[in-house]
Amino acid sequence: MATDFPHEIAELRSTLESIRAVTDPAALRARIAELSERAAAPDLWDDPDAAQAVTSQLSHAQSELERVERLTRRIDDLEALVELGQEEDGADADAFLVDAERERTAIAKELAELEVRTLLSGKYDERSAVVTIRAGAGGVDAADFAEMLLRMYLRWAERRGYATKVLDTSYAEEAGLKSVTFEVDGPYAYGTLSVEGGTHRLVRISPFDNQGRRQTSFAAVEVIPLIEKTDHIDVPESDIRVDVFRSSGPGGQSVNTTDSAVRITHLPTGIVVSMQDEKSQIQNRAAAMRVLQSRLLLLKQQQEAAEKKELAGDAKASWGDQMRSYVLQPYQMVKDLRTEHESGNPAAVFDGEIDDFIDAGIRWRKNNQQVLAEA
Structure with a gap:
């Protein structure tokens, strides 16, 4: 395979780290804890509009955190897949590396999408x-x-x-x-x-x-x-x-x-x-x-x-x-x-x-x- 996997994986990790610096997983976890507490309040649905806003924000924060953590796991799995391919010979090695290239391309695409999201930092960008x-x-x-x-x-x-x-x-x-x-x-x-x-x-x-x-x-x-x-x-x-x-x-x-x-x-x-x-x-x-x-x-x-x-x-x-x-x-x-x-x-x-x-x-x-x- 022509792909330089060590270099490409290092690039993926670098991009993910820049995304993590902007999304701040620690702050997201704190935000999720706060919203979860508000969502559990017995009087939450006394104000349906406010309740919907809280549950929507909670779902969004959980989705953002899971997406970053999932990409971290996928890059780790990609690195393991490449190592397996390098340990094999012939057709088996090629099959592993073909799968690795397909996954690398998919991860790069999702990272690019998430990277664009980090550019949305305007005052009202989160709004409908x-x-x-x-x-x-x-x-x-x-x-x-x-x-x-x-x-x-x-x-x-x-x-x-x-x-x-x-x-x-x-x-x-x-x-x-x-x-x-x-x-x-x-x-x-x-x-x-x-x-x-x-x-x-x-x-x-x-x-x-x-x-x-x-x-x-x-x-x-x-x-x-x-x-x-x-x-x-x-x-x-x-x-x-x-x-x-x-x-x-x-x-x-x-x-x-x-x-x-x-x-x-x-x-x-x-x-x-x-x-x-x-x-x-x-x-x-x-x-x-x-x-x-x-x-x-x-x-x-x-x-x-x-x-x-x-x-x-x-x-x-x-x-x-x-x-x-x-x-x-x-x-x-x-x-x-x-x-x-x-x-x-x-x-x-x-x-x-x-x-x-x-x-x-x-x-x-x-x-x-x-x-x-x-x-």
Whole structure:
């Protein structure tokens, strides 16, 4: 075998040690003990929301610790497997080393994923996410593109075992979506998906053009952290205007027969949030307020970041427009314009296989943050 196993195993251990330094297993164990004590309290479920937060945090901490400890065991087992292969001769030795190379590749992949997770250290990165997709320039193709992106993110979340909930849907007249807002509930959902924010571009032969011409269309993706009770974002009633209206949909049971949809306008900022996918006006108002508070929280964070950026000077790195292009004609290519990461399989990307793009985006963001810090 061509693999230099002693060197490769040393590299795996080095990467794992850097991950352990960030995740801090000792601190994780202390956190698990504290959360376990809270989870055992007899009055835990007197407040279902708080109870769910505690049990979710406990499960996440236990999963993080187990993942690090499991990788430690796997590297030890890999080293033993290599030693067995080196003690054998002929076909038996080759079989051991083939298995060892397969396991080395799998461990390296999992370490790379975990290493990216350690880069998510932002204030709200651990939160669940609220994602809004809006059709941009491009007419019906843009609306169809927005719906394609919705499916892409929902499939991505499904692959990771994250729960999703569509909060608001505005359908386009001919096909697709004018806009959609949905929640993604899972550990680090916001930190992970936040690199997806920006303008996405689609180039293809339009299925809506009877002359078969190539069409370029755009969609904007916004990702904000989900508000929590501890955030204390105060929104006075005098600062908002609430309008109710009848929900719209593609037909059938999706269309409500009462004025249950809610639109909240935040007067000081002009932020507008609409909700119509819950069953009652009260539920839609509560959902809209949560998203409004989340957007105000992000706005506050952006203002603080802008002040820091002004003090640090102008940054060359920018999210900008057209952060990613999806080209279906005249060739097949998805390319992130910030990271240069690309894929020649758009069908797989639209089916939710975007982890490589996300990982590259997280690394790109971290590198640019370091450049700014050193400037």
